[in-house]
Amino acid sequence: QVQLVESGGGLVQAGGSLRLSCAASGRTFSSYVMGWFRQAPGKERELVAAIGWRGGITNYADSLKGRCTISRDNAKNTVYLQMNSLKPEDTAVYYCAAGTGLVVGRSSREYSIWGQGTQVTVSS
Numbered sequence: 300q301v302q303l304v305e306s307g308g309g310l311v312q313a314g315g316s317l318r319l320s321c322a323a324s325g326r327t328f329s330s331y332v333m334g335w336f337r338q339a340p341g342k343e344r345e346l347v348a349a350i351g352w353r354g355g356i357t358n359y360a361d362s363l364k365g366r367c368t369i370s371r372d373n374a375k376n377t378v379y380l381q382m383n384s385l386k387p388e389d390t391a392v393y394y395c396a397a398g399t400g401l402v403v404g405r406s407s408r409e410y411s412i413w414g415q416g417t418q419v420t421v422s423s
Contacts, residue, residue, distance in 0.1 A: 301325040301376075301412060303395045308417030311385055315421070319380040321395030321414060329353075329373040332398045334410055335380045337391035337419075347393065348380060349403045358403045363389075385421045392416040 307319040319335065334349035348369035349358045357369055363382070371378040378395060396410035404410070 301328055301331060301397055303397060303412060303414035305393065305395045305414045305417040308393060308419045310420045310422060313385060313387055313421055313423050315385050316381070316383045317385065317419060319382070319393055319395075319417060319419075321378045321380075323376040323378070323397065325376070328376040328397075330399070331412075332400055332403055332410075333369075333371055333378040334396045334398065334404070335369060335378075336394045336396055336407055336410075337389075338394070338416075339388075339391040342391075344394070344407050346405045346407070349405065350378065351403045356403050358405055360405075382419075385419075387421045387423045389419065390421050391419060393419050 301323040305321050335347040338344040350369045366384045367382045394416045395414040397412040398410040400409050
C-alpha cells in the first residue's frame with residue numbers, strides 16, 4: 300500500500316498559478332488510479348482531476364476543466380496538478396488520493412488512500 304504526501308500549496312493571487320505534487324511511497328504506484336480532490340470549509344470534498352495508471356486517461360471537474368492539468372511520472376512515484384488562472388473560489392484544502400479501481404473515478408468513495416492535504420488560498 301502506498302502512502303501519499305502532498306506539497307506545493309500556498310497563497311497566490313487571483314489569476315496566478317500553482318503546481319501541486321503528490322509523492323507516493325511504495326513500489327506499486329503505477330498500479331493505482333490517482334486523483335486530486337479539494338474541500339472548502341463547509342463544503343463536500345469534490346473531484347478536481349483524476350488520472351489512470353499510465354496517464355492516458357484523465358477526468359476533470361467541469362469547474363476546472365481548461366484551467367488545470369493532471370499528470371503523473373511513474374518513475375518518480377509522483378502525480379502533479381498544474382492549476383492556472385486561479386480564482387478565489389478555488390481556495391480549499393487539496394488532497395491527493397489513490398484508488399485500485401478499474402476506472403478513473405470521480406467519486407471520493409472510489410479512492411481508499413489519502414494524503415494529509417495541502418492548503419491552497421487564492422486572494423482576490
